[in-house]
Each structure stands twice: as structure tokens, then as C-alpha cells.
Ligand code: SF4
């Protein structure tokens with residue numbers, strides 16, 4: 001029996017069109033637009049101004065606190081603008097525009113392909129390096145990695161989990177990374193283990209990637225304490241809480257963190273970025289992005305410099321069609337729809353998904369037939385139909401007591417509802433209202 | 445950028461489930477039981493079923509269009525289900541006018557007056573049936589004898605159902621083992637060679653439909669298993685305590701509406717609880733009430749009453765029985 005989480009979950013069509021497509025380095029764009037905030041946490045302080053010359057890897061915005069992350073230039077050239085520019089959220093955010101000239105990297109970045117396995121830095125030095133290099137969670141959450149690695153006093157970490165589940169349909173970036181950079185990932189994992197002072201790490205991979213499972217299992221024999229765990233294909237297997245439950249059978253308490261059950265979870269892409277940061281002194285300024293969709297001519301996995309326009313990626317994959325109706329940044333279950341495609345790729349962009357017109361519209365909303373499907377698919381044991389009802393009627397007390405804040409926004413409920421009810425839309429609304437209420441309550 | 449893109453919140457994909465698919469799935473599942481009914485009771489059964497379905501769809505359309513003045517929803521298939529289920533619970537020799545009254549109560553009162561599909565607390569087909577049972581007790585409890593493939597128009601002979609036969613007999617002080625000799629063999633009852641309502645006689649045909657619905661994930665196993673399990677266990681205990689006074693588990697499972705109720709009526713999604721735990725409680729309640737009514741009550745059959753009574757408890761069950769929350773902090 002394959003391991004999995006015990007309640008709920010759905011199995012959407014996988015549609016992994018870009019699986020097995022070699023990582024392709026996208027040609028350098030003419031210019032990049034680098035948002036100064038690409039992480040969860042405090043905003044950064046921009047260090048460059050119009051006219052400045054920058055090199056690849058040079059810091060251009062400094063972390064504005066502990067929970068924040070440095071931003072580095074992904075290209076060499078001249079800063080042409082520092083201004084508020086649209087990003088993928090649809091809002092204007094402080095950004096740095098750089099006109100590309102050549103490809104000149106900072107000298108201290110090791111650009112060789114040689115695998116460097118020996119870890120010379122100490123625990124503290126590793127965390128400091130990760131913080132300097134602007135590493136954030138690459139699974140989409142973009143939480144600054146050094147914060148996750150700085151364990152508060154009194155908490156004990158026993159296990160590191162590497163999230164290589166990639167449970168979102170369509171996306172293949174992590175899969176391809178594992179096929180091409182297995183050793184780097186394993187060294188990155190070892191670095192993380194050293195930083196956390198643990199001697200056991202699990203890499204969880206969904207069983208629809210048997211090649212990655214066998215490849216990594218084979219390679220992991222050369223590394224101490226790393227175990228590859230094959231997991232059942234069941235969405236949202238890659239949810240942090242679901243992954244911990246599946247691999248270790250521990251349940252993160254409601255409102256708690258993985259740390260409360262002695263775990264730290266890191267994305268597999270992050271492990272690779274950590275390898276590059278610590279062993280190669282390379283800041284996080286490029287990442288792998290899947291560009292795919294049913295109507296896409298050339299589904300691809302691109303290595304992309306941060307700040308490249310989404311348009312450029314779409315063009316490289318064959319461009320938009322007459323019948324393209326929606327472009328999503330991220331996966332189909334949790335990604336964000338873009339209102340415009342000239343927005344930059346950021347540290348958190350795992351995929352660009354193009355939907356056809358007919359896939360872009362939701363079905364008509366029908367009355368709830370009380371079929372209980374939403375309840376049985378909810379991996380958090382919530383009652384989505386009820387949360388929607390009480391959220392709609394603005395009964396926020398009930399929204400809170402029915403534990404809306406536990407919702408991980410996986411979308412399984414809306415996905416499955418035969419009446420096409422916008423369950424998660426209303427749950428989100430309820431959650432944000434409840435969060436506001438709790439905040440004002442705490443201020444009193 | 446020229447192209448206008450749609451923007452919406454995640455998720456951006458949908459399972460393709462729809463109300464129609466669910467409803468037509470149930471209809472497909474009911475076909476085997478319906479065919480056995482046609483085989484056993486001939487043209488009469490066809491007549492009752494056809495009239496029930498046409499009347500259910502017709503009344504729903506007319507009431508929604510002219511009385512409520514809303515867009516009729518008859519295409520969703522739920523009225524067809526109500527019509528079929530209603531017919532399944534009728535003896536095949538029922539006069540048309542009684543059928544029409546029953547359907548009017550089902551659709552007009554039990555379904556639409558509560559706000560239509562999804563809003564009704566009680567199973568509409570059962571409300572119609574129980575209404576008729578109280579209003580026309582004689583016609584509702586006179587079942588024709590099984591007469592396979594009888595497609596002539598001659599009025600069929602009537603006979604008591606195994607449940608009624610045993611209940612009457614025990615009341616008159618007959619010996620249970622003698623009575624057991626008078627009812628069809630368990631193989632016949634399993635296949636559906638016995639008197640009864642159109643859709644309730646064949647356990648195997650009903651189970652086939654149930655398996656189909658489980659496979660299509662239209663129902664879950666919780667309600668049928670807990671309901672039939674409860675009936676079986678209580679019947680077996682009573683039988684063990686006094687084999688002369690109480691029939692065994694096989695008798696109670698195969699006779700009357702136990703199978704039909706467990707698979708098609710108690711599982712009605714609108715009128716059953718939302719959580720698996722709640723479904724188990726609901727099924728247990730129906731099983732318990734069914735046996736109590738059958739063994740100690742005035743009526744020989746209790747499934748319909750039991751389901752309706754438990755329907756009334758569904759809101760309470762939903763309020764107090766919650767799914768196991770992930771990460772529940774133990775107090
Ligand atoms: S309620 Fe939240 S956690 Fe549960 S299925 Fe819906 S989105 Fe997922």
C-alpha cells in the first residue's frame with residue numbers, strides 16, 4: 001500500500017503534457033522587471049536607482065526585516081526605471097526595470113557544472129548564506145527559507161521532509177528537475193539536514209513519477225539519512241500537513257505549524273536553490289517554470305531569469321491562440337488567473353497555464369443538493385457547504401467556530417461540487433473576515 | 445495586449461460532476477429493479493410506472509411554470525427519480541386516480557412547497573406513499589400475485605406479501621415454521637419471485653443498482669450497510685431468543701422494502717446526513733425503527749415510516765455530528 005493522507009482528496013486529470021521535456025534555458029530577454037517584493041513578509045528596501053549598472057547576481061533590494069528576503073538582479077545591464085509596475089497579483093508594486101546588456105555575472109558565483117558535495121560551512125553559516133542569497137520557498141508559498149530554518153528556542157526538529165510531490169495537475173518543473181539535478185537536490189537536502197541538525201530526511205514523491213522515484217532512490221544510496229517515499233496520487237498530497245501525515249503519520253494541530261510535530265518541510269526546488277546558494281554562491285535569480293496547457297503547441301520546462309515577462313515564456317511555447325481564454329500563474333487547483341500577460345515571472349512562479357476559452361468558464365451555479373461530496377473530499381475534515389452558507393449570510397462567528405481558518409484552500413470542494421457552487425470563493429471571504437475580527441479582538 | 449482573459453479564483457478546473465449526471469446515474473441504477481417488476485407484474489407494472497413518472501415530471505413542470513412562475517427544472521432528472529421511486533413502492537394494481545393524488549402530494553407538497561430540489565427535508569416519494577397508505581389503506585395493501593410475463597389485461601389474482609402473511613399468522617397464533625413453509629423460498633425472494641410493490645421484490649436487482657451507484661460514487665456504503673446490518677443483527681438476536689416467535693435475519697432482509705429502502709430511499713442525498721458518521725447513525729436509526737415497527741407495531745412493514753422519521757432527525761444529526769477535523773486538538 002502506498003502512503004497517503006487518510007481523509008478526503010480528489011484525483012483531477014493529470015494532463016502532464018510537459019513531462020519528460022528537457023529543461024530548456026530561455027534566451028536572455030531584452031529587459032527584465034524585477035518586483036522588489038517576491039516573498040511573504042516585510043517589504044524590501046531598493047538599493048539601486050535609474051542609470052545604475054548592475055551585474056547578474058548583484059543585490060538590488062535588501063530584506064526589510066527578519067521575515068523578508070533579498071532580491072538580486074537576474075541580468076547584467078542598466079537600471080532604466082524604478083517604479084510601481086503591475087505584477088501577477090494585478091496590482092502595481094515597486095519594481096526595478098533593467099535593460100539587458102551582455103551577461104556578466106558577479107565573479108564569486110561558481111558557474112561550473114561540477115558537483116560539489118563537501119559541505120564546509122557550519123550550521124549558522126549555512127542559514128546566513130541562505131538568507132543572503134534571497135532563498136524563499138519555491139513551491140509557491142514564497143516564505144523566506146532562513147526563517148523556516150531558524151528554530152525558536154524550545155522547539156525540537158526531528159525530521160526534514162522534502163516536498164517533491166508536485167500534486168498540481170499540469171506542472172512538471174519539479175519532476176524534470178529531479179531527473180536532471182538529482183545529486184544537486186540530494187546535496188541541498190544534506191545541507192538542510194546540517195542546518196537543522198537532523199539526521200533523517202524524507203523525500204516524498206507521488207507515484208505518477210516512477211522514473212523520478214527510482215532515479216532519486218538509486219542516487220540517495222550515496223547520501224546518509226535520506227529516504228525516498230513513494231506516495232499515492234491523490235490531491236492535495238503536497239499540502240504540508242497532508243505530506244507530514246502521509247509520510248510520518250503525524251497530525252499538525254489545528255492552527256499549528258509543522259514544527260509543532262517536529263518537522264520542517266521544504267520544496268524540492270528550494271533544496272536545489274539551496275545547493276546553488278551554499279555550494280556555488282549563487283543567489284536565487286532564476287528558476288524552472290512549466291509552460292503548458294491543452295492548446296499549447298510546445299509544452300515546456302524553461303529555466304527562466306526572474307523578471308522575464310510571462311509573454312516571453314508563452315511565445316517560446318508557441319504563443320496564445322485564438323481560443324485561449326485564461327492564463328494562470330501556478331497550477332490549476334491553486335494558481336492565480338492573470339488579468340494581463342506582461343507581468344514578470346517571480347520566485348514563486350511554478351508554472352504558466354493556458355486554458356482554452358471553453359475551459360475558462362465555470363458552469364452555472366445550481367442549488368446545493370446536499371450530496372455531501374464536498375464534505376467527503378475535504379482533506380481538513382471541514383464542511384464546505386456549511387462554511388459557504390454561513391459565510392454568505394455573514395455569520396462570521398459560525399465561520400470561525402466551524403474552523404474555516406483550517407482550510408488550506410486546496411480547492412477540492414469547489415472542484416468536486418456537482419452543483420458547481422463557488423465554495424472556496426465564499427470560504428476565502430469568510431476566512432479574511434474572521435482574520436480581521438480576530439486581529440481587532442487581539443488589539444483590545 | 446489585445447486578448448481579453450477571463451479571471452477567476454482557483455480552482456480553475458472542475459471535476460465535470462453535475463446534478464444531471466448524479467440524477468441520471470440514480471435512474472440508470474434503478475433500471476434492473478424496474479425490469480424485474482415489469483417481468484413479475486406485467487403490463488400493470490409498466491402502466492403504474494409510466495403514469496407515475498409522467499405525472500411527476502408533468503406536475504413539477506406545471507407547478508413551477510404557472511404557480512411558482514420560475515424556470516422549470518424538470519430536466520435535472522430528480523422528478524423522474526421521484527416518479528420511479530414512487531412507482532417502486534406501489535402495488536401494480538393501483539388505480540390511476542390514486543397514483544395521481546400520491547404524485548401530487550410527492551411533488552407539490554413534499555418537494556416544491558419546501559423550495560424544490562435540495563430543500564426538501566423528507567423524501568418526496570415516501571411522503572406520497574405514506575399519504576396514500578393512510579388515506580387508502582385497502583388499495584395500498586392489496587398486492588397482485590406474481591405472474592411472470594403476464595401482459596394480458598385481465599385483473600390479476602391478489603395475494604398477501606410474505607411480511608403480511610407472517611405478521612397475520614403470528615397474530616392468529618400460527619406456528620412460525622408452518623408460516624415459513626407458506627412463503628416463497630429464500631432463493632425466490634432473493635431473485636424477486638414474490639408478491640410486493642413493483643420495485644421492492646428483487647434483492648439482486650436492487651443490489652446491482654447499489655453497486656453501480658457505489659462505483660459511480662453517487663452514494664457511499666455507510667447508510668445501506670448500517671441500516672441492513674442493524675436489521676440483520678436485531679432480527680438474528682430476536683430469532684435466537686425465541687425462534688418460534690421471531691423470523692430470522694434472512695427473512696427481514698429479503699422481504700418488504702428493506703433492500704429498496706436501504707439502497708434507493710435512505711440514501712437519497714437531499715434527505716440524508718452530510719457526514720459519514722452521521723450516515724451510520726441515520727442508517728442505524730432506520731434499521732432499528734424498521735424492526736420495531738415490523739415486529740411490535742401495527743403495520744407489517746415499517747421501512748417507509750422509519751426513513752421518514754429519521755429524515756426528521758437529519759438536521760439535528762448534521763448539527764451535532766461533525767466530521768473528524770484534521771489536527772483536532774485533544775481536550
Ligand atoms: S474547505 Fe478548504 S481545505 Fe476543505 S476542500 Fe475546500 S478548499 Fe480544501
Ligand code: SF4
Pocket residue numbers: 367368369370371372373374375384385416417418419420421423
Ligand atoms: S458538493 Fe455541492 S451540492 Fe454537494 S453538498 Fe457540497 S455544496 Fe452541496
